[in-house]
Amino acid sequence: xxxxxxxxxxxxxxxxxxxxxxxxxxxxxxxxxxxxxxxxxxxxxxxxxxxxxxxxxxxxxxxxxxxxxxxxxxxxxxxxxxxxxxxxxxxxxxxxxxxxxxxxxxxxxxxxxxxxxxxxxxxxxxxxxxxxxxxxxxxxxxxxxxxxxxxxxxxxxxxxxxxxxxxxxxxxxxxxxxxxxxxxxxxx
Amino acid sequence: xxxxxxxxxxxxxxxxxxxxxxxxxxxxxxxxxxxxxxxxxxxxxxxxxxxxxxxxxxxxxxxxxxxxxxxxxxxxxxxxxxxxxxxxxxxxxxxxxxxxxxxxxxxxxxxxxxxxxxxxxxxxxxxxxxxxxxxxxxxxxxxxxxxxxxxxxxxxxxxxxxxxxxxxxxxxxxxxxxxxxxxxxxxxxxxxxxxxxxxxxxxxxxxxxxxxxxxxxxxxxxxxxxxxxxxxxxxxxxxxxxxxxxxxxxxxxxxxxxxxxxxxxxxxxxxxxxxxxxxxxxxxxxxxxxxxxxxxxxxxxxxxxxxxxxxxxxx
Numbered sequence: 001x002x003x004x005x006x007x008x009x010x011x012x013x014x015x016x017x018x019x020x021x022x023x024x025x026x027x028x029x030x031x032x033x034x035x036x037x038x039x040x041x042x043x044x045x046x047x048x049x050x051x052x053x054x055x056x057x058x059x060x061x062x063x064x065x066x067x068x069x070x071x072x073x074x075x076x077x078x079x080x081x082x083x084x085x086x087x088x089x090x091x092x093x094x095x096x097x098x099x100x101x102x103x104x105x106x107x108x109x110x111x112x113x114x115x116x117x118x119x120x121x122x123x124x125x126x127x128x129x130x131x132x133x134x135x136x137x138x139x140x141x142x143x144x145x146x147x148x149x150x151x152x153x154x155x156x157x158x159x160x161x162x163x164x165x166x167x168x169x170x171x172x173x174x175x176x177x178x179x180x181x182x183x184x185x186x187x188x
Numbered sequence: 189x190x191x192x193x194x195x196x197x198x199x200x201x202x203x204x205x206x207x208x209x210x211x212x213x214x215x216x217x218x219x220x221x222x223x224x225x226x227x228x229x230x231x232x233x234x235x236x237x238x239x240x241x242x243x244x245x246x247x248x249x250x251x252x253x254x255x256x257x258x259x260x261x262x263x264x265x266x267x268x269x270x271x272x273x274x275x276x277x278x279x280x281x282x283x284x285x286x287x288x289x290x291x292x293x294x295x296x297x298x299x300x301x302x303x304x305x306x307x308x309x310x311x312x313x314x315x316x317x318x319x320x321x322x323x324x325x326x327x328x329x330x331x332x333x334x335x336x337x338x339x340x341x342x343x344x345x346x347x348x349x350x351x352x353x354x355x356x357x358x359x360x361x362x363x364x365x366x367x368x369x370x371x372x373x374x375x376x377x378x379x380x381x382x383x384x385x386x387x388x389x390x391x392x393x394x395x396x397x398x399x400x401x402x403x404x405x406x407x408x409x410x411x412x413x414x415x416x417x418x419x420x421x422x423x424x425x426x427x428x429x430x431x432x433x434x435x436x437x438x439x440x441x442x443x444x445x446x447x448x449x450x451x452x453x454x455x456x457x458x459x460x461x462x463x464x465x466x467x468x469x470x471x472x473x474x475x476x477x478x479x480x481x482x483x484x485x486x487x488x489x490x491x492x493x494x495x496x497x498x499x500x501x502x503x
Contacts, residue, residue, distance in 0.1 A: 093213075
């Protein structure tokens with residue numbers, strides 16, 4: 001997903017503030033544990049850019065409940081994108097798998113916004129080149145709809161009905177200095 | 189990044205940084221079980237080699253294949269060139285088959301530039317005569333950066349047959365772009381003519397005295413790059429005997445001892461063991477010669493990716 005272009009940081013309508021984001025991530029942490037019946041075999045993989053800090057936060061939430069750290073890593077899907085040819089070439093980010101790898105693990109992919117589903121499609125392809133997880137699940141902070149592929153999230157922080165003309169922006173303290181989810185454009 | 193990679197002049201310091209960033213990721217792919225990325229799926233790259241090559245051609249082939257491109261190797265021997273076809277007709281013929289990128293090596297300096305003007309697909313220079321070999325310089329610099337961290341202010345000594353070396357000519361430019369200081373050492377007969385004004389303009393130092401340079405006459409040496417004595421480009425008379433060359437300019441066991449421990453040793457290969465480099469140096473713990481080979485695949489993957497994966501209308 002192309003990085004959001006430079007806009008004033010206060011642009012748009014805030015739909016999730018920092019407390020909302022924290023609550024959503026805590027709930028996702030609990031959901032993942034409940035679904036998995038514990039933290040065993042879990043691996044959290046964040047998708048660049050903002051999925052990476054989100055995965056770390058969810059892992060911290062899980063560790064708080066279970067008392068054991070959850071292996072986390074990052075996954076870059078640049079080379080697996082189906083729109084590679086329609087953009088100027090970008091250098092790929094780092095793909096970092098936890099030491100134990102992903103074979104036989106339950107991999108939870110973490111991303112900020114679920115939209116067309118194409119990024120997740122690319123991530124699933126990337127995963128199959130990296131190993132064979134026993135299951136792959138998807139956690140996203142925001143699901144804004146408009147899927148173009150048969151993909152859905154297992155854990156959603158907030159369902160956000162949007163128009164295609166609107167723009168959803170997720171800002172996180174780690175990457176943008178503060179936590180907020182905003183919508184710009186569309187009917188505004 | 190420009191459309192072609194014909195010379196190090198075609199890349200900026202920022203381009204080099206982006207290439208190295210990509211190459212670092214590609215290096216990780218080399219260690220994976222499934223060594224395949226789909227970035228160039230459906231693209232076809234032709235390796236057109238009018239000169240012999242082992243590592244450059246095979247690493248371009250591996251690089252293309254690991255990026256899922258279809259790679260075709262054509263060497264001048266056994267092609268229509270040996271029947272007298274002109275260079276222009278050969279490249280127009282192979283590109284007419286619908287290829288997306290051309291990797292070319294030729295014994296004539298400037299051949300890749302000339303070919304790039306005839307074609308509208310990216311052309312990558314894999315060595316043209318005694319002119320340039322940009323991907324070699326990039327992989328040398330990448331290997332050094334991985335080993336030394338930044339090259340800013342580092343002192344690199346390049347030693348050997350400078351006259352015939354395209355590797356040296358590309359390295360001078362890439363090392364300068366990365367902020368390194370370079371001293372080149374060669375016997376007077378293998379020092380390129382006109383090196384005086386050239387070195388002043390390009391900002392490198394020259395010397396005929398290898399022992400002096402290694403002893404730190406020009407500042408402590410942070411890395412040593414040995415060049416191959418290119419017997420095939422020589423018509424004799426550059427030095428009296430091989431033995432004499434080794435005594436004056438070979439990285440012998442004695443000179444190895446003059447280096448600070450941990451000083452990386454590079455050689456683009458193929459090595460003339462016992463001539464410009466002793467087995468002690470080639471197989472030393474600080475020798476990065478095999479690292480250069482594995483970096484070669486990663487850097488060439490990065491180059492192919494940046495030139496071929498993106499938008500077609502780039503310039």
